[in-house]
Amino acid sequence: MLSLASGYGNFAVPKVALAAADEALRQAREHGQPLSVSPAAGLPELREALAQRYRQRGATSVTAEQVLVTAGAKTGLFAVLSEILRPNDDVLLPTPNWFGFYDLVRRASGTLRPLPLSAADNYAFTPEMLRAALTPATRLLILSNPGNPTGRVYSQNEWAALLAVAAEFPNLWVLSDEIYEGISFGPEPVPTLLAQPGPHERHVVVSGFSKSLALAGWGVGCLVAPPELARAVAARLFSTGVAVPVTAQQAALAATQHANAIGAALCAQLQPTRQLLLAGLAALPGASAVVAPEGTYYVFADFTRFLAPGLPLPEASAQLVRRLAAAGVEVVDGATCGAPGFLRLSYAVAEEDLRRALAIIEATVRA
Incomplete structure (x- = not known):
């Protein structure tokens, strides 16, 4: 089975990361001592390094106190959602989304x-759309940037326009999932929500x-929140789990x-398969112009013309x-992301595997 469905890329672990983990293990091995145990919120030096990276991206007021290291992004998401949301709170999610x-x-x-x-307007999300969708009961707006599965990147100006509307709702939280921020092929770096007022x-x-x-596979995520919320989430993490192992944090x-260097290397590695997938989709019967996604390593492709007639879309x-x-x-059904008839296809795979997969896809839809 060839998989274009995985959310993980075929990337070698960066040598600097392996060396850092090896050093932590060497210290334990040579001194015959147990590994040190991190605070629940993460190693102070990692929290500070993450805060510094956000400051370099324009979020000048972010401090290490606001940064938490979590056992993967899902753990961080669930912890922060559990602190923000009350029973039946309204959560607005632009779709397609993860x-x-x-x-x-x-x-x-x-x-x-x-x-x-x-998809017709490349997933435009306008202030007018947001204002029409928000109500006083809406507790949280979630946006992925870059978007999974679409690869859409919302620019600094788009963020600013949306947040001007959000500011009219003082009880509204805004959460940005930015896990793909380093996989970007656009002219500008992906903006972070934290750089916006x-x-x-x-x-x-x-x-x-x-x-x-x-x-x-290393199980490391992070989140950045206002200080009071960060303290509440840290307390929740302390009460409900264990800290991320020090080797993984190192x-x-x-x-x-x-x-920056790792992200640039990954994007360079992805360029050939990115072009191969876009060309393969453009060669399918009835293909219209494919909008190249600016971020992530997915293409969210419209296959509605190949669906069996007479059936409900899902x-x-x-x-x-x-x-x-x-x-x-294997592919990801767009129905799971809110867009039946679309398929999420990963190009973070070996080139030969992608060529074989594209040949199978073409033969299948032509049959």
Whole structure:
């Protein structure tokens, strides 16, 4: 089975991260002592390095006190959602979006309300759309930047326009999932929410190391929140789990210190398969112009023209995904992200595997 469905790339672990983890283990081995145990909120030096990186990206007021190191991004997301949300709180999620938000919001007692965006205008999200969707009962707006599965990057100006509307709702929290921020092919770096004014101090960023810094499998995430919320989340993490192992945090610290170089290397590695996938999709029957996604290592491709007629869209979408799987290619059904008939295809795979997968996809849809 060839998989274009995985959320993890085929990236080698950065040498600087491996060396840092090896050094932590060497110290324990040579001195015959147990590994040190990190504070629940993370190693102070990693928290400071992350804060410094956000300050370099324009979030000049971020301090280490606001940064928490979590056992993967999901743990951070669930912890912060559990602190912010009250039972049945309204959570606005522009879609298509990462399928994991649905269950995380439900488990944190919230009620998720999708706000469908359109591929026709490249998933534009305007202030007018946001104002029409928000109500006084809306507790949280979640936005992914870059977007998973779409790869859409919202610019500094787009953020500013949306947040001007959000500021009219003083009880509204805004959460930005920025885990793919280093995988970007646009002319400008991906902006962070933290660099935007937050008059009500209700901006939160969740991120991690598995995507943009090639530390898949190391189980390290992070979040940045206003000080009071950060303290509450740290207390929750202390009460409900254990700190991320020091070896993994040392690897994450080294990756953070070399983030720009690692991100640039990953984007260079991805360029050939990115072009291959875009060309392969453009060669399919009835293909219209494919908008190259600016971020992530996915293409969210429109396959609605290949769906079986007469079936409800979600059922027809699932049927197509099953046909592809039976032929030997795994993909993510866009229905799980709020867009049935679209497929999320990863190009963070070996070039030969991608060529074989594209040949199978073309043969399947032509059959």
